[in-house]
Amino acid sequence: MAGFDVIEMLNGNSIQAAGARKWYQEANYEDAKEIIRDELGNIRNSFVKVGYFLRRIKETEGYQEDGYETIWDCAKDQFGITRTTASRWMEINRRFSEGGYSPYLAEEYKGYNKSQLQEMLYLPEEKLEEVDPGMTAMEIRAAGKSRKKKHRKVRKRTEKSARKRTR
Numbered sequence: 001m002a003g004f005d006v007i008e009m010l011n012g013n014s015i016q017a018a019g020a021r022k023w024y025q026e027a028n029y030e031d032a033k034e035i036i037r038d039e040l041g042n043i044r045n046s047f048v049k050v051g052y053f054l055r056r057i058k059e060t061e062g063y064q065e066d067g068y069e070t071i072w073d074c075a076k077d078q079f080g081i082t083r084t085t086a087s088r089w090m091e092i093n094r095r096f097s098e099g100g101y102s103p104y105l106a107e108e109y110k111g112y113n114k115s116q117l118q119e120m121l122y123l124p125e126e127k128l129e130e131v132d133p134g135m136t137a138m139e140i141r142a143a144g145k146s147r148k149k150k151h152r153k154v155r156k157r158t159e160k161s162a163r164k165r166t167r
Contacts, residue, residue, distance in 0.1 A: 040113060041110075043114060044105060044112070044113055044114050044117070045104070045105055047089050047092055047093075047114055047117070048089075048092060048093050048096065048097050048103060048104065048105045049103040049104075050081075050089050051089035051090045051091070051092050051093030051094070051097070052093045052097060052101070052102060052103040053103065054071060054075060054081075054086050054089060054090050054093075055090050055093060055094070055101070057071055057074065058071035058090070066078070071086065072086060088118065088121065091121055092114075092117050092118065092121065095120070095121060096109045096112075096117055096120070111132075111133030112133050113137075115137035116131075116133070116135070116136075116137050116140055118137070119137045119140040119141045119144070120140055122141075122144050123140070123143070123144050127143065127144065130143060131143065
């Protein structure tokens with residue numbers, strides 16, 4: 001191929017890429033906010049996607065193709081993801097993805113960030129209706145704890161009244 005120089009082409013691409021990388025220096029406040037929102041959405045969606053594909057690998061036992069005994073061994077060795085983290089991401093996918101089994105976050109959870117979704121994992125379905133994207137992760141956690149405290153108080157009262165009846 002006459003006139004085709006790979007080195008020249010790579011240098012040209014590098015120069016073009018270097019110029020394109022400077023776009024961020026021109027970003028104003030509004031641009032920066034939009035970019036941050038987009039990137040945070042990408043992060044949130046990434047956890048849902050990773051959870052989905054970990055579930056797929058687990059269910060199809062794909063990890064055995066590389067000689068792993070469990071999905072947890074595969075996740076740790078291949079991706080540096082601990083069992084706890086892999087399990088949490090898989091559960092985020094199960095609870096908050098479209099149809100409960102897809103790489104996409106369900107529409108009703110798109111306003112929530114990863115920390116909120118993580119705290120929402122510990123809430124029963126009926127309690128999820130009380131949570132909104134304006135709540136902090138700490139507020140969501142507190143909502144779950146208040147339910148547990150109420151449950152413990154009711155259980156203690158029930159146990160006390162049961163002891164009184166048996167006397």
